[in-house]
Amino acid sequence: MSPDAKIRLDHVEKTYPGTKVPAVESLSLEVYEGEILVLVGPSGCGKSTTLRLINRMIEPTGGRIYLDDEDVTKVNADKLRRRIGYVIQQIGLFPHQTIAQNIATVPKMLGWDKAKVAERIDRLLTVVGLDPDTYRDRYPKELSGGQAQRVGVARALGADPEIMLMDEPFGAIDPITRDRLQNEFLSVQEDLRKTIVFVTHDIDEAIKMGDRIAILGDRSHIRQIDTPERILAFPVDDFVRDFIGEGSTLKGLHFETVDEHVTLEPYPTMHVGEDPTAAVARAREAGTDWVLLLDDQEHPTRWVPVSDLGGGSTVSSDSGSEVVAKVSLGATLFEALEQMLISEAAVSPVVREDGSFYGVVRLTHLNKAIRRARLEAREHYAQLEATS
Amino acid sequence: MNSILEWFGYVAERYDDILETTWEHAQLVLVVIGVATTVAVLLGVYVQRRPTLRAMSLSITGIFLTIPSLAFFAFFIPVFGIGNRPAIVAMILYALLPILRNTVTGLDAVPPAVVESAKGMGMGTMRQLFQIKLPLAWPIMMAGVRIASLITVGIAAIAVLVGGDGLGSYIQSGLTRLGLPNSEFSVWTGVVFTVLLGLVLDAMWATIQRFTTTKGQRI
Numbered sequence: 001m002s003p004d005a006k007i008r009l010d011h012v013e014k015t016y017p018g019t020k021v022p023a024v025e026s027l028s029l030e031v032y033e034g035e036i037l038v039l040v041g042p043s044g045c046g047k048s049t050t051l052r053l054i055n056r057m058i059e060p061t062g063g064r065i066y067l068d069d070e071d072v073t074k075v076n077a078d079k080l081r082r083r084i085g086y087v088i089q090q091i092g093l094f095p096h097q098t099i100a101q102n103i104a105t106v107p108k109m110l111g112w113d114k115a116k117v118a119e120r121i122d123r124l125l126t127v128v129g130l131d132p133d134t135y136r137d138r139y140p141k142e143l144s145g146g147q148a149q150r151v152g153v154a155r156a157l158g159a160d161p162e163i164m165l166m167d168e169p170f171g172a173i174d175p176i177t178r179d180r181l182q183n184e185f186l187s188v189q190e191d192l193r194k195t196i197v198f199v200t201h202d203i204d205e206a207i208k209m210g211d212r213i214a215i216l217g218d219r220s221h222i223r224q225i226d227t228p229e230r231i232l233a234f235p236v237d238d239f240v241r242d243f244i245g246e247g248s249t250l251k252g253l254h255f256e257t258v259d260e261h262v263t264l265e266p267y268p269t270m271h272v273g274e275d276p277t278a279a280v281a282r283a284r285e286a287g288t289d290w291v292l293l294l295d296d297q298e299h300p301t302r303w304v305p306v307s308d309l310g311g312g313s314t315v316s317s318d319s320g321s322e323v324v325a326k327v328s329l330g331a332t333l334f335e336a337l338e339q340m341l342i343s344e345a346a347v348s349p350v351v352r353e354d355g356s357f358y359g360v361v362r363l364t365h366l367n368k369a370i371r372r373a374r375l376e377a378r379e380h381y382a383q384l385e386a387t388s
Numbered sequence: 389m390n391s392i393l394e395w396f397g398y399v400a401e402r403y404d405d406i407l408e409t410t411w412e413h414a415q416l417v418l419v420v421i422g423v424a425t426t427v428a429v430l431l432g433v434y435v436q437r438r439p440t441l442r443a444m445s446l447s448i449t450g451i452f453l454t455i456p457s458l459a460f461f462a463f464f465i466p467v468f469g470i471g472n473r474p475a476i477v478a479m480i481l482y483a484l485l486p487i488l489r490n491t492v493t494g495l496d497a498v499p500p501a502v503v504e505s506a507k508g509m510g511m512g513t514m515r516q517l518f519q520i521k522l523p524l525a526w527p528i529m530m531a532g533v534r535i536a537s538l539i540t541v542g543i544a545a546i547a548v549l550v551g552g553d554g555l556g557s558y559i560q561s562g563l564t565r566l567g568l569p570n571s572e573f574s575v576w577t578g579v580v581f582t583v584l585l586g587l588v589l590d591a592m593w594a595t596i597q598r599f600t601t602t603k604g605q606r607i
């Protein structure tokens with residue numbers, strides 16, 4: 001037992017009445033304090049069932065469930081649910097109540113006093129990015145889908161539960177709004193550090209949202225559970241490989257950042273008005289066809305081809321072509337790759353926070369980073385194998 | 389044209405008596421609706437998720453509604469004697485179906501996701517019922533009450549035949565004296581005030597409905 005396991009499922013089992021095959025079979029799982037664990041898997045594999053077992057929306061037919069090492073399999077289910085935030089795809093706001101009343105649901109049941117509830121409502125609306133004065137007294141039908149889902153999240157956060165269960169919360173929302181809600185939710189989670197179990201059938205959402213991902217097969221069997229990086233770098237079997245699909249290597253680049261993973265190479269540079277001969281010599285030495293022109297604040301401005309630098313010509317501020325693609329030090333390698341693909345010189349310049357030139361990322365860096373991630377993941381699994 | 393004016397005169401002469409009779413009629417209806425609503429709502433909540441009981445209670449209350457009213461009223465005379473009582477009991481049974489059916493339909497119409505989220509937040513069965521399901525089903529239930537009220541206002545005019553009160557007395561006394569002076573006026577008085585009472589009560593239910601639902605529930 002890991003000491004920081006907030007939620008622990010111990011050989012949990014669920015067979016629905018009237019069915020022979022269990023929907024969840026002997027599932028053991030730990031969710032660590034403050035993490036988002038994503039349950040992902042094909043339709044009908046038992047994700048929702050698993051989630052609903054945790055807050056006892058359905059009763060397990062076997063096994064034990066622990067929250068903070070307390071066996072909650074037999075405690076009062078209503079009281080248990082008030083300690084756990086629950087968000088579903090269809091949201092289920094109460095249509096006859098205002099947004100404020102909706103959010104106040106659990107705090108009221110817990111007997112909070114009026115002033116505290118009112119304060120909480122405004123706080124939560126602000127947290128989910130809705131102006132309290134505008135939205136407090138509206139009714140659910142007066143909200144857009146995205147706004148309704150924000151309220152759904154605010155309502156689940158009502159009494160500040162330590163645990164949140166979310167079943168495809170952004171599933172019914174258009175891709176652009178979904179992306180925004182995901183980002184906002186992640187930044188809220190930065191502060192709140194709730195322990196979250198998040199269900200989705202979309203592997204990209206899983207990769208984005210999860211601190212860890214559990215890939216589930218039939219009957220909620222865990223096929224692989226790990227960080228998204230490691231799952232992308234080392235899918236344990238064909239089921240997982242098929243599920244994460246094409247492009248897993250590229251997706252892996254999201255988890256490597258320019259500063260952390262790459263030793264940046266210097267690159268031949270020059271300033272306006274500088275003697276080109278020395279620059280050409282530096283380019284020859286570095287084996288590049290381009291020289292990067294910096295302005296007087298050291299910002300990369302233009303790519304100048306070496307062939308333009310011959311014959312004693314001077315370099316002006318409109319030589320070569322403009323630098324359209326660059327990344328900052330904190331960027332991911334995925335962003336770096338994108339910039340590289342549109343960059344004249346096929347490398348991506350990296351700039352410091354103040355915009356000054358730091359170095360370049362090349363394809364070989366990406367290649368190395370990926371190979372290292374794969375190696376680490378493979379070694380990790382080899383070690384697990386050896387110790388088990 | 390002339391006879392309408394004469395009828396007005398007839399009504400004006402007996403205004404107090406007509407109003408009192410109308411009020412008696414209204415009391416019959418209100419008692420019936422009160423009891424029928426209580427019974428039908430309790431029954432509806434109980435049977436809504438129990439398919440067999442639900443089908444049974446809907447068909448039995450449906451059968452009540454097909455029994456001719458005079459026979460139905462008379463049926464209860466041996467038990468309750470002559471007067472308002474047999475009529476009230478029969479009318480309660482008539483009023484059950486619209487309210488019961490609408491209660492069940494209203495509860496069916498509560499979105500499952502709403503119930504799921506209510507349960508998921510830790511609302512117990514009673515909280516779910518009183519804070520979520522019944523308020524959401526309420527407009528549809530009220531529609532049932534309004535239908536029942538209209539039906540009852542009409543049928544209550546027959547109560548007089550088993551010794552009951554109400555505007556039926558004007559109709560009956562007019563019909564038995566047909567051809568004699570004022571007999572038609574008497575019938576008309578019974579009919580017109582029955583219809584007016586129906587409309588007034590309906591407007592009253594509509595007002596109650598308006599004040600017991602929130603903006604979030606209106607279309």
Ligand SMILES: Nc1ncnc2c1ncn2[C@@H]1O[C@H](COP(=O)(O)OP(=O)(O)OP(=O)(O)O)[C@@H](O)[C@H]1O
Nearest residue numbers: 016017019023042043044045046047048049050201
């Ligand atoms: N109430 C129920 N009664 C009987 N069987 C059920 C019930 N709910 C779910 N099942 C079955 O249990 C299995 C798992 O269902 P579950 O809803 O957990 O899947 P899921 O992984 O959430 O799927 P999806 O991605 O489509 O939401 C399915 O085979 C489903 O048919």
Ligand SMILES: [Mg+2]
Nearest residue numbers: 047048049167
């Ligand atoms: Mg599901």
